[in-house]
Amino acid sequence: MHIPDSFMPLSQALIYWAIALPFIFMSFRWARKDMDDMKIPILAALSAGIFAIQALNIPIGMGTSGHMVGAALVAIIFGSPFAGVLVLTLVLLVQGIVFADGGITVMGANILNMGVISGFVGYYSFVALRSKNIDIKISAFFGAWLGLFISSIATAIEMSIAGTFPLVPGLVAMGTFHFVIGIIGEGLITAIAIAAIAKARPDLVDSKITEDSKEALL
Amino acid sequence: MKLLYAGLAIALLISVLAPYLASSDPDGLESAAESVIDEERFAELEEADPAIDSPMPDYSIEGKGKLGEIVAISAGTIGILVISFGLAKVLKSNRSN
Numbered sequence: 001m002h003i004p005d006s007f008m009p010l011s012q013a014l015i016y017w018a019i020a021l022p023f024i025f026m027s028f029r030w031a032r033k034d035m036d037d038m039k040i041p042i043l044a045a046l047s048a049g050i051f052a053i054q055a056l057n058i059p060i061g062m063g064t065s066g067h068m069v070g071a072a073l074v075a076i077i078f079g080s081p082f083a084g085v086l087v088l089t090l091v092l093l094v095q096g097i098v099f100a101d102g103g104i105t106v107m108g109a110n111i112l113n114m115g116v117i118s119g120f121v122g123y124y125s126f127v128a129l130r131s132k133n134i135d136i137k138i139s140a141f142f143g144a145w146l147g148l149f150i151s152s153i154a155t156a157i158e159m160s161i162a163g164t165f166p167l168v169p170g171l172v173a174m175g176t177f178h179f180v181i182g183i184i185g186e187g188l189i190t191a192i193a194i195a196a197i198a199k200a201r202p203d204l205v206d207s208k209i210t211e212d213s214k215e216a217l218l
Numbered sequence: 219m220k221l222l223y224a225g226l227a228i229a230l231l232i233s234v235l236a237p238y239l240a241s242s243d244p245d246g247l248e249s250a251a252e253s254v255i256d257e258e259r260f261a262e263l264e265e266a267d268p269a270i271d272s273p274m275p276d277y278s279i280e281g282k283g284k285l286g287e288i289v290a291i292s293a294g295t296i297g298i299l300v301i302s303f304g305l306a307k308v309l310k311s312n313r314s315n
Contacts, residue, residue, distance in 0.1 A: 001247050006266030028309055035310040044303035045225020051298040052232040055277055055291045057241045064249040065241035090302050094294055100268050100275035152246060164263070165254050173250035181246055201221070 001069070001155055001178070002095065003110055005103030008162040016158070017108030023085050023116045030082035039078070042204070046074055047087045054091065058185050066181025069114045069151070072122025072144040073190045077197060077205055084119030085111070109158055113151045122147025122190075136198055136205070137191045144190035145182040152178030226299060233295045237277075237287035 005013075035043070050070035057065035070091075071084030092110050095101040102110045126143030130136065156174035159165035165174075198205045244252065251260060277294070279286030 001245065003247065004263075004266070005269045006263045007251070031306055031309040035306045040303060040306040040310065041219050041222035042225070043306050044299050045222045045229070047302035048229040048295045048299035049225055049232070052229040052236065052291065052295045055236040055294075056232060056239060057243070057245060059241040059243055062249070063243050064246060065243040066246050087302065090305065091298060094298055094301065096272075097270065098272055098274055098294060098297070099277050099290070100272035101277070104269045155247065156250070159250075165250065169254040170250060173253050174246065177246035177249055 001066075001110075001114060001152060002092075002102030003106045003113075003155065003158075005105050007103075007159065007164045008106045008109065010105055012158075012162055013103075013105040013109060015108075016106070016112050020108040020111040020116065023082075024089050024111065027082040027086035027089065030080055031086055034078065034080065034083075043074075043078070043083070043087070046070075046077065047090055050074065050087055051091050051094065053189070054095070058181075060177070060180045060184060062177070062180075064177050064181075066177065066185045068185045068189050069118050069148055070190075071115050071119030072126065072140075072147040072186070073193055075119045075123035076126050076140060076143070076190070076194060081116075081119045081123040084123065085115040088115030088119065109155075113155050113158075117154050118147035118151040118186075120147075121150045137195045140194040141187040141191035145187035148182035148186040149175070149178050152182075226295075229295045229299070230292060233291040234288050236291050237284045 031043075050068075050073075053070065054067050057067045059065050069088070071081075071088045073084075074087045075081045075084035077083070089111050092102055092107055092114065096104050096107050096110075122143045124143075125146045126139045129139035129142060152174045153171065156165060156170040157167070159174075160167040160170050194205055243249075251263065255263070274290045274293075277287055277290045279290055282289070
């Protein structure tokens, strides 16, 4: 879903930067508050893992492929959507500058879509499902799937405002492809990872997360 | 720190396998672009240069094939690890000042 520079006029790209920057700033504030010597290596390992898995495009049929984004996974593990924003910001920065994956001018939009939207939608859907006592794997699967799907819809709308995609066909195409990518690439991998981590380190992902975020929401 | 090594090991394993396993089909956005934009305009957008030149475009090193891709992705993985570790350390240590 990485938007290249040519897909958006500079003036609009700057607007998305202006929207993304406060979230990036708040993700730094989250790290300042939440990071400790135990969590720093976990954050670093997760960031590295997210970068690597984003390089692994999975075929989804229709001549299309997709990869995991990972913001929801990170947010669920750390109990904050800002953790997802922080990791995706770093990953997108390196992808854009070093590997020409996603443009530099449009990086604000990419951070907004993949970090903020998929992270927030994914995380709060997970929390909502968990608060209804739905199984942690199913909650993680659905949250991550919805996060990816909604961020693809947002991207389609941005592409239409940019004049690059026509609105309705753009929504249909982006929605269709990411409906499937979200199931395989995002939902399944997130659910498997959360289940594995919950088993190995229940202190990292368990009811505590949902309790904390309920408090944060109140 | 055990988690760091385990995470890094998994990440590096994926980095080495990715060049062999990753699909070369276009991603969701590119496929959408192909199907909703007319051909001429699509070619124009695809050929446009990015705003800056990247040292390893498309996760590869020119002329080095699969090995170059493994090196590029592994370098990115380790780079991200170092950057996120360093940033988290810096942000955290600021708190105690």
